[in-house]
Amino acid sequence: MLDVPEIVKQRCRSDNNREETVKRLEFAFFESGIDSLYPSNDLHPSDDLYPSDAGTPWLTIGMDRICAETFNLTESLCSGNNIVFGSCEAAKIEFMVADVEEELTGNEFAATLAVGDYKMAYGFYTVSSMVRQADRRKRKITAYDRMIRFDEDVADWYNAQYPTENTTRTVKQLRDSLCAFCGVPQEKAVLINDGLVIGKTIDPQTLNGRDVLKAICEINGTFGHIDRTGQLVYVRLQESGIYPSNTLYPSDGLYPMSGWTQAENLAYYRSITYEDYVTAGIDRIQIRTEEGDIGATSSAVSSGGANTYVIEGNFLTYGLAGSEMARLAQSICDAVGGREYRPAKMVSYAMPWLEVGDGVRAITTDTEICTYVLKRTMKGIQAMSDTIESKGSQTMEQNINIESEITQLKGKTAKIIKSVDEVSVTLSDLEKNTTAQIKTLSDAIVLKVDKGDISNQISVETDGISIEGNRFSWSSTYSSMSSDGKLKATSGEFTGDVIANLFKTTDGSIELSGGKLTITGAEIKGTTNTSTIGCSVLSAQDADIDRLVVNDSSQLQYVSANDVDCDDIQCTKIYSSQAGEWWSDRRLKHDIKSIDPAEALRVVMGLKPVTFIMNGYDEMCMGFVAQDVMELKSRLPLYGTMKNGYYCLPYANYVAILAGALQALIKKNGRLEDAVYAEQ
Incomplete structure (x- = not known):
């Protein structure tokens, strides 16, 4: 709130029937920069203060060329249906002029408002359009404050802040550099998270400067606003609760105490409409990358936690460790928690000393209305009126949107989905480019791990178990398979065909290739003597062979036996149509019971x-x-x-x-x- 003398406020509240209550607007266009025109928001008429060192304006539009009562100023801290911290909205000014032929589009001017002999700064605005009207003498001028200077591509600026992968910047360094790059002076302020160290978290092709400013303001629990002197200020909503701190208890000096002591008391007004409820104060902050991400959450205020404010998709929080993100959430909660107000719309006399973010209090016939100036519109000149608006639902109902698409480089997310259709957990590390997921459906369990283009998945479904992967391996006591497809087993049994280009033992004594089986050193031991048996076909109901020898030129194509008992068998495939313990067809089983x-x-x-x-x-x-x-x-x-x-x-x-x-x-x-x- 501007420090305007009470006598000037009384003039604004009074009827405009005396010279001292007459209001005058003036718009001055200077050749060069006018950043230092006003040393402060509230200016008493003085030759050494007004104007400052900006020189003589090349054009001044006074009341003689401003069409009566066409002036309209709209400025807002947050114009949405709910409070959105970090909002940076530009003020808009519109008025009609007559007999101004100069082309003013793109030029900045300084606006001043005089009430009687008191003159005050009224902001700096750049002409966006100058439209000629049906009356050819008149032109409608639309202009915006310096917030629009941030509406430029700052991708190159951002990338220059991080010349190497290990470069870091504090939030204070980023905001100072951004304001200098965009040519917007800022107030000297210490923000709660100025010291937070940020690495390069995005790789933008384009990046809007106002989006960066919003991200900075959001993690500091403030709003960005251009004040009447043309500099960027960081607005915090004033305290609205009974206690200035959660840890304070009733005492003579602390209880009871209204939280709206600094609010403007609106004694006279034309109309007031308001909601039947008071918005609940924010009692918890959650920071997350996207919807469904667990992120980090602050401690609940007092025993609350029912009205959580969500900060989602803020690129300055990417890559922060869980403990850092939790501390960040707590600091924001301490700064913004507990603000309560009644959504209302008030129409009253002009209050040019009032700024967005200020508190306003009015007494109606049945209640006290305490609210914030979240949006205000001033209309007219001599009959200037002020319309103050504040919207908000009883509890937070946020529609998160990311206003610019940027590529995230760093960050970890833990996303949990719990519904009647699916229960899943997904962990992601963007810096390592890895994602792991466990998903449970009514008819399947899926385990999946991705790294870049490499994906591996195990699915347990009603009709089977499937394993998919670029490289698959296992290792157990009696068998193993390497990632390049080499299978090892101490024994094995196959019920189907074995198809291979070549089969041979490790020492080369048995080789099967091209339909030819070659066995070197095989011996068959007789049952009644120890003589060597050589044959083309061996057929027996029961054979106890100590040593089987097959000549190099012979082929042993088929061995059939009901029972084979030996110390060691080494082979690529053993097939048995009667090995019942490996069959799993329900028709082959009975007395089936669940474990x-x-x-x-x-x-x-x-x-x-x-x-x-x-x-x-x-x-x-x-x-x-x-x-x-x-x-x-x-x-x-x-x-x-x-x-x-x-x-x-x-x-x-x-x-x-x-x-x-x-x-x-x-x-x-x-x-x-x-x-x-x-x-x-």
Whole structure:
């Protein structure tokens, strides 16, 4: 609020029937810069103050050429349906002139308003259009304040701020440099997050300067505004609550206390319309990259947290660590929290000392109206009126929009979707260009990890399990496959065809190529003697062969046996049409029962993974000990007994056990998430 003498305010409130109450507008156009024309907002008439060192104007438009009552000034802090911190709106001035033939489009002028003998600065405006009217003597002038200077592409300026990847800037350095680049003087102010260190977070091809200014103002809980002296000021809404701090308690000096002590008391007005509610004060701040992103949230004011203000898509917050973002959210919440007001529209006498962001208080027949000047329109000259507006819903209903498309370079997001159709968690790191997602649908579970163009995915669906990836590998105790497709297994069984260009053992003693099987050093041991048996076809109901030898020129195409018992088999493929434990067709099974997930989780938690070396071998293995598994005393088939009396473990059965345990953990995790969100 401008510091205008009370006698001048009384003149504005009085009828315009005396010389001292007559209002006069004047618009002065200077040849060069007029940044230093007014040293302060409130000017008392003085030869050494007005005008300053801007020189003599080349054109002055006074009341003799300003058409009566055509003046209209609209300025706003935030003209939307709800408060949007960071808004930077330009003031607009319109008036009609007569007998002005100079082309003024693009020229800046200084406006002054005199009430009697008191003259005050009324802003700096650049002519946007000058339209001739039906009466050819008259032209309508439309002009905007210096906020429009920020409406230029500052992509080159931004990129120049970060000559290397490791370069950083504070918010204070960025705003000082931006104002200098756009040619807008700014007030000397210390903002709450001036010291925040920002790296290069975007790679813009185009970037609007006002968008940068909005981002700076938003993370400082302020609004950008051009004051009457033509400089950028950072406006904060005044306190509106009973207590100036959440930690203060009632005392003689603190309670009760109105938060509108600095508001303009509107004793006379023409009309007032207002809402039946008072907007709820903001009691929590959330900062996020996009909708669905968890981001960071401040602590709730007092025991609140029901009226959250969301800061979304502010590129200055990209790449901040979670703790930094939480501190930022808390600082903004401390600065803007608790502001309450009644949405209203007031029409009254002109109050040129009033600025956007100021508080206004009026008493009606049934209530007290306390609100902010979020938008105001001044019309006329001698019969000048002031229309003050403030809009807002009872609680925050924000429609987030990003006004410019920019490429984000840094930042981490955690996006959670919870609905009846889908429960998913997506984590992204833009700097590493990686994304990981777990998605649960009614008929599928999908796990996916992306890095650039490389994508790997596992899908568990009703009709099967699929694995897709650029490189797939696994490693287990008895089998492994490298990312280049090399498969290793201590044993194996195949129920289908094996198709390969070449099959051979590691030592080359067995080779199958081009339909020809070559075996070097094979021996067949007879059952009644130790003689060597050589044959083209070997057929027997029961054969116990100590050594099988096949000549280089011979071909052994087919071996059929009901039972093969040996110390070691090395091959690429073993096919058995009767290996029932590997078949999974429902028609081949009976007495099918579900495994209790809780029992599966108990078993998995009771397993004791160990490393070991089998007797007679040198290779270290991993797995479990059968006797340890037996101690779990589970009804599930976790172990068995071999013909020689040793215990064995059916490792394939553990796939179902692990699946049941995983399902139990997922359900438990879901309950924990529901509990966490219920507390929030």
